[in-house]
Amino acid sequence: MENLLTANQLKAYYRTxxxxxxxxxxxxxxxxxxxxxxxxxGESGCGKSTLASVLSFTxxxxxxxxxxxxxxxxxxxxxxxxxTLRREIKGRYISIVPQGxxxxxxxxxxxxxxxxxxxxxxxxxxxxxxxxxxxRERFEALSLPARILDAYPHQLSGGMKQRTVTVxxxxxxxxxxxxxxxxxxxxxxxQKIVIKLFVELLKRNIIKSIVFITHELLxxxxxxxxxxxxxxxxxxxxxxxxxxxxxxxxxxTKLLISSILVPEAGMKEKKIDAIPGVPPDLKNPPxxxxxxxxxxxxxxxxxxxxxxxxxxxxxxxxxxxxxYGGKDGT
Amino acid sequence: xxxxxxxxxxxxxxxxxxxxxxxxxxxxxxVSFSIRKGEILSxxxxxxSGKTTTARLILKLLPLTEGKIIxxxxxxxxxxxRRSLLEYWREVQAIFQDPxxxxxxxxxxxxxxxxxxxxxxxxxFKEDREEKIKESLLNVGLNPEEVLNKRPYxxxxxxxxxxxxxxxxxxxxxxxxxxxxxxxxxxxxRAGILNLLLxxxxxxxxxxxxxxxDMGLAYYTSDTLLIxxxxxxxxxxxxxxxxxxxxxxYTVRLLSDVPVLYRKWxx
Amino acid sequence: MKDIFILLFRSKRFxxxxxxxxxxxxxALIGPMxxxxxxxxxxxxxxxxxxxKFILGTDNLGRDVFIQLMYGTRTSxxxxxxxxxxxxxxxxxxxxxxxxxxxxxxxxxxGITNVFIxxxxxxILILLSIAIKTRSALVMGLVIGITAWPWAARxxxxxxxxxxxxxxxxxxxxxxxxxxxxxxxxxxxxxxxxIFMVFILQFSxxxxxxxxxxxxxxxxYQTVSLGVMLHWSLLWEAVRTGAWWAFIPPVICLxxxxxxxxxxNASMDEIFNPKLRRG
Numbered sequence: 023m024e025n026l027l028t029a030n031q032l033k034a035y036y037r038t039x040x041x042x043x044x045x046x047x048x049x050x051x052x053x054x055x056x057x058x059x060x061x062x063x064g065e066s067g068c069g070k071s072t073l074a075s076v077l078s079f080t081x082x083x084x085x086x087x088x089x090x091x092x093x094x095x096x097x098x099x100x101x102x103x104x105x106t107l108r109r110e111i112k113g114r115y116i117s118i119v120p121q122g123x124x125x126x127x128x129x130x131x132x133x134x135x136x137x138x139x140x141x142x143x144x145x146x147x148x149x150x151x152x153x154x155x156x157x158r159e160r161f162e163a164l165s166l167p168a169r170i171l172d173a174y175p176h177q178l179s180g181g182m183k184q185r186t187v188t189v190x191x192x193x194x195x196x197x198x199x200x201x202x203x204x205x206x207x208x209x210x211x212x213q214k215i216v217i218k219l220f221v222e223l224l225k226r227n228i229i230k231s232i233v234f235i236t237h238e239l240l241x242x243x244x245x246x247x248x249x250x251x252x253x254x255x256x257x258x259x260x261x262x263x264x265x266x267x268x269x270x271x272x273x274x275t276k277l278l279i280s281s282i283l284v285p286e287a288g289m290k291e292k293k294i295d296a297i298p299g300v301p302p303d304l305k306n307p308p309x310x311x312x313x314x315x316x317x318x319x320x321x322x323x324x325x326x327x328x329x330x331x332x333x334x335x336x337x338x339x340x341x342x343x344x345x346y347g348g349k350d351g352t
Numbered sequence: 353x354x355x356x357x358x359x360x361x362x363x364x365x366x367x368x369x370x371x372x373x374x375x376x377x378x379x380x381x382x383v384s385f386s387i388r389k390g391e392i393l394s395x396x397x398x399x400x401s402g403k404t405t406t407a408r409l410i411l412k413l414l415p416l417t418e419g420k421i422i423x424x425x426x427x428x429x430x431x432x433x434r435r436s437l438l439e440y441w442r443e444v445q446a447i448f449q450d451p452x453x454x455x456x457x458x459x460x461x462x463x464x465x466x467x468x469x470x471x472x473x474x475x476x477f478k479e480d481r482e483e484k485i486k487e488s489l490l491n492v493g494l495n496p497e498e499v500l501n502k503r504p505y506x507x508x509x510x511x512x513x514x515x516x517x518x519x520x521x522x523x524x525x526x527x528x529x530x531x532x533x534x535x536x537x538x539x540x541x542r543a544g545i546l547n548l549l550l551x552x553x554x555x556x557x558x559x560x561x562x563x564x565x566d567m568g569l570a571y572y573t574s575d576t577l578l579i580x581x582x583x584x585x586x587x588x589x590x591x592x593x594x595x596x597x598x599x600x601x602y603t604v605r606l607l608s609d610v611p612v613l614y615r616k617w618x619x
Numbered sequence: 620m621k622d623i624f625i626l627l628f629r630s631k632r633f634x635x636x637x638x639x640x641x642x643x644x645x646x647a648l649i650g651p652m653x654x655x656x657x658x659x660x661x662x663x664x665x666x667x668x669x670x671x672k673f674i675l676g677t678d679n680l681g682r683d684v685f686i687q688l689m690y691g692t693r694t695s696x697x698x699x700x701x702x703x704x705x706x707x708x709x710x711x712x713x714x715x716x717x718x719x720x721x722x723x724x725x726x727x728x729x730g731i732t733n734v735f736i737x738x739x740x741x742x743i744l745i746l747l748s749i750a751i752k753t754r755s756a757l758v759m760g761l762v763i764g765i766t767a768w769p770w771a772a773r774x775x776x777x778x779x780x781x782x783x784x785x786x787x788x789x790x791x792x793x794x795x796x797x798x799x800x801x802x803x804x805x806x807x808x809x810x811x812x813x814i815f816m817v818f819i820l821q822f823s824x825x826x827x828x829x830x831x832x833x834x835x836x837x838x839x840y841q842t843v844s845l846g847v848m849l850h851w852s853l854l855w856e857a858v859r860t861g862a863w864w865a866f867i868p869p870v871i872c873l874x875x876x877x878x879x880x881x882x883x884n885a886s887m888d889e890i891f892n893p894k895l896r897r898g
Binding site for chain 1: 398399508510511538539540541542543544546547565566567568569570571572591592595596605606607609610611612613614615616617619
């Protein structure tokens with residue numbers, strides 16, 4: 023089956039006023055398949071939000087696309103002109119719920135006005151009544167009270183706001199929904215409700231796939247089909263959820279998983295390992311494998327010299343680490 | 353670890369109201385609990401539950417509306433003279449959530465460590481102070497030469513929290529209140545900070561009260577849990593027992609909504 | 620810190636403002652030193668127009684307008700400076716104590732401040748000016764400063780109140796700092812740039828207030844200031860006689876001074892508040 027989205031050799035850097043380059047996305051490969059939830063996990067500063075911007079083609083200075091392509095519906099979207107991008111792709115094929123979206127709602131305007139604006143962007147001839155009808159139907163189908171449309175943002179709770187912006191961003195039934203940290207500011211119960219909504223959107227075929235970006239790897243365990251681990255601008259492991267969580271390959275992934283704390287019986291006796299050092303500065307990332315200065319399995323003479331490729335270990339599970347080969351592309 | 357039966361801090365019917373009249377908010381509503389010597393407990397709740405306000409009341413950063421606070425058998429509810437306050441803070445200290453705003457960015461990090469000597473009344477000469485500072489930094493895994501003269505923005509979040517821990521090591525209070533100490537630290541640096549915190553009880557018999565919304569953290573670190581909702585303590589007791597057998601409906605809901613590792617959500 | 624200066628010097632607005640202001644300053648300070656002439660000497664015909672002898676002509680009593688302009692600008696700057704320092708000092712003290720202590724202290728202090736704000740300062744200025752027997756430049760500066768502090772106090776209070784929520788304040792408190800130490804070491808450093816901008820605004824406001832008062836005849840005795848020059852030209856009907864050189868120059872001087880200060884202030888605001896930066 024063809025991928026809904028394929029990203030190849032994606033490189034996007036920030037250029038600062040002082041002339042430095044921040045290599046936030048450095049040679050990233052990704053594929054999004056129909057019907058799946060792809061989770062992208064990484065700590066703050068690893069480049070995941072930049073990746074979200076690139077995938078939803080919101081690339082504005084000081085961020086620059088250096089190399090690579092993103093192929094959607096057999097078009098390389100970076101070659102398309104802005105008009106086509108805006109009319110055909112944005113919102114219809116790929117839609118993004120950016121980080122902090124729920125707090126960017128205009129506080130002086132009712133939700134329904136926002137909905138009308140969004141729909142008119144794509145269907146200039148649509149009337150207010152039609153737009154509202156469509157929104158109401160969609161809200162009801164997803165068991166959200168239609169009265170939200172008449173409310174002002176401050177009248178809604180955090181969870182409600184996040185669900186609202188999510189539903190609105192899927193009004194045009196995009197094939198790929200990209201969500202950047204949609205639940206970070208929510209309490210535990212609201213978080214679960216929002217994730218339930220994402221899953222339902224997929225089940226009902228309103229959207230065809232989800233790319234869920236988060237710093238909380240544990241969340242992905244509960245609804246992602248595949249997980250990609252991002253570190254210092256690169257994808258270092260990619261595989262089915264069960265394998266990445268319960269049989270991680272990359273030393274970084276292993277350390278991340280082992281330091282997860284949950285209120286589950288037996289966890290109290292666990293000893294959590296500290297990962298020495300700090301996540302690298304993307305202006306000056308370490309040579310070779312970017313994790314090597316902190317890696318317990320560091321192999322001198324190898325790891326700091328060249329960057330390992332993303333190598334298939336099983337058919338679905340890839341990892342970029344010299345412990346598993348990858349020195350010469352094998 | 354066998355817990356000392358001696359009670360260190362007791363909080364009775366604590367109430368804190370903000371505002372007045374119709375817009376009055378009861379942030380802390382009749383809260384009572386006690387902390388024993390060497391005990392680690394977590395005040396667990398979502399934002400708005402009143403846990404941070406409770407911590408600030410105990411730290412005497414905020415006056416209370418009603419209730420009593422008893423520390424080492426002395427009623428410290430209405431401490432207002434400076435000397436008694438200094439004595440109290442010698443024994444009760446805190447580490448906060450944001451490693452960046454915990455520092456005054458105009459000075460080097462050395463200052464925050466030097467300032468603790470206002471609390472320590474023993475006549476410690478300048479050389480001894482320098483020694484104590486260096487020692488405490490080494491004990492938290494930092495190299496004094498590398499960090500002492502740096503400004504906060506030159507260090508990572510994890511390093512800054514470690515300096516805050518070094519500060520605690522110099523003071524050695526009987527009770528440490530840790531308000532979300534790792535929530536703003538990278539996941540990969542968290543374990544180090546947590547282990548250092550737990551060592552404080554292991555090595556020095558310090559009592560620690562965690563303020564957190566993270567159930568996993570609370571369960572992992574604590575002997576006792578206090579679950580807070582809407583200013584009230586809805587359930588309290590042994591951490592293990594609460595996780596296995598929660599009684600209050602709020603606790604039950606919280607436990608079922610928290611993502612865990614093995615039991616998958618049914619969505 | 621260094622980056623701030625680099626950004627400031629890249630800002631065209633700041634460069635223009637500071638060059639203009641420096642020119643005014645040099646004119647006012649160096650000028651009087653370079654000439655033995657006095658602004659009060661009657662040296663020429665009454666209201667004679669600009670000529671080779673007198674660059675800006677003479678006023679109603681035959682005194683050299685150009686010399687007056689130099690001394691006048693100096694006096695105005697002095698008054699503005701005094702007013703600025705006094706208003707800022709009082710405002711910062713009251714505002715920071717109110718903002719930090721909160722509670723009853725804040726209510727009382729802000730209550731007093733609000734009372735002062737509602738009374739039109741010009742009324743207070745006029746009343747005080749009439750009541751005070753000696754009217755030297757410094758006394759004027761004092762009087763203006765005393766009426767201008769409320770605005771600064773409110774601004775500083777708001778800033779202090781928001782800075783108070785930073786955790787380093789809590790750390791300092793539980794390390795045993797007292798109120799005085801807290802405000803000086805932990806809060807004020809964060810407000811340096813803000814206070815400086817407040818001062819610039821008070822400085823330029825002070826200059827304008829002096830001009831207003833002096834124009835009404837309530838200016839300093841036996842001194843020439845820009846406002847006094849305007850007062851004389853009004854009094855002696857320079858407009859009607861067409862002696863534009865008696866009032867246009869002081870007006871221009873006032874405008875350039877305040878404009879340059881405002882430009883510097885605006886560019887500093889842009890730098891210190893990155894959200895305002897363009898591009």
